[in-house]
Amino acid sequence: MVRNCREVKVRELRFLGAWDQPSDFVELTLENPGWDGYRPGQFAMLRPKHWGLELSWGRPFSISRADETSVTFFFQVVGRGTERLARLKPDDEVIIWGPLGNGFSAPPETPTLLLAGGMGIAPFRGYIEKHPTPEFLRLVFAHRAGLDSYPFQQLVGSVRAETVHEKSPDDLPMIIERLQDEVRGAHGGIVLACGPLPFLKTIQQAAREHQVRAELSLERSMACGVGACLGCVCKNGQDKHVQVCAHGPVFKSDDVHF
């Protein structure tokens, strides 16, 4: 698979969410940097060309979807990098290196449960689009912000999907229980999960308990994205430090020690 570092132009930047509210949810589409494909679950590092030296690193984002001409990312504004990314304009140049990491398994004709928490929905858009037997997929999406803040509508119709809305912290026990039930029900198939750490921990525990095959996509602050700086490690099943950017970001559930 072609992996490179290129300067490409912004094609489109779209704010998601209610039309009358300022939004922190952004869909960013760039020119395709000459990749010959990617595996859903892989990510890329982005750095607008005009960024000065005050920011030392690029920023990692899951590849949400890609075709021959474009690559789309989906991100939430959470800090100084994403704030700046949200100010990009069409034709601005962005340095992009990828596709990076390993990606999710996509076994055909296998009941596959996709568990997305918040921004964790990003990689599943391309996953569903590219899956050889999408009729075997089912998505459960736990979210906090309004549904229209996420690329959810684009998925409905192509796959069976349900949502769980966390309106307040009081909803958390209900969500945890739901996730546990979902994982148990996936016995015999496979569970793929992407979301915040507590979400992944719940799924890991349930998968272990009910002996369900699961894969988890991890997040870490990243400086290089290519396995060189050793700043993004997690502990694997043997309790050894491995780079999330190079050995992940997707890990077999049993192969991560939180």
Place this chain on the structure above:
Amino acid sequence: MDLRVEFAGLVLKNPIITASGTFGFGLEFANFGDLKRLGGIVVKGLSLKPREGNSMPRIVETPCGMLNAIGIQNPGVEAFVRDKLPLLPWRETAIIANLYACSAQEFGELTGVLAGEEGVAALEVNVSCPNVQSGGAAFGQDPTQIRKVTEEVKKRSGGKPVIVKLSPNVTDIGLCARAAQEGGADAVSLINTLLGMAVDIRSRKPRLANVVGGLSGPAIKPVALRCVYQASRAVTIPVIGIGGIGSAEDALEFILVGASAVQVGTANFLRPDQAFRIVDDLPRTMLKARCEDFASLRGSLVVS
């Protein structure tokens, strides 16, 4: 234009070397540029036995720089020699091993493993381990220890050039450079990271699990430039400049104050092809500076 530099028995295609810990084992960057175009590659710090390194979080971005406390995670020197070195283009580009140990004896043993390796062009000695026997201060903060470690490595280096990498966390960098020279070093490289810290007022926790870490990047460039200037005047052996170098212009600045070559570290994180781009930019930048060759630029700073 001739970009070659020769010093300490090394002949480099150009003075751009990638710095230890920021360029992995080089192979991680093979997709983004031709490794053979670099003047040299200093690999991740190597220890006698594999090391797991520190707990997470290990890195924080800071304005114009970053803090790291990786803790020299590495697979051990033997795994490097067996699994990485054969894959590197060592005939075309100088592969420099970076040695990490916590006693003079351990440094000696580590050197012994690498001395006979044809693919290793030189040894760079990282003296930043706290020396438990002498009260916990790093070797690098004690000129006597620097000399002792240098002697030990030099004795067993099998004729390979020995570069001692100096810490800036000292009162007199010239004194440390001289200690390395007296110990028989063929060159010194500087600076390693500056000790720093970052905290989070909301969680009231340090941002690094190790609490303190090493500051690097453009934020430290003025300190690095000053150290290289002072060290160059304190010793007769060649000096390799490190610290916040991110462009060809930065590289020339370090050569101007006395460096024979430079290392690019944190700038590799701006984009993974940055070191290659700096090599590409050298001829143009030299023209702009009306500089015909590095030998005439080196140490030519005019101080009135």
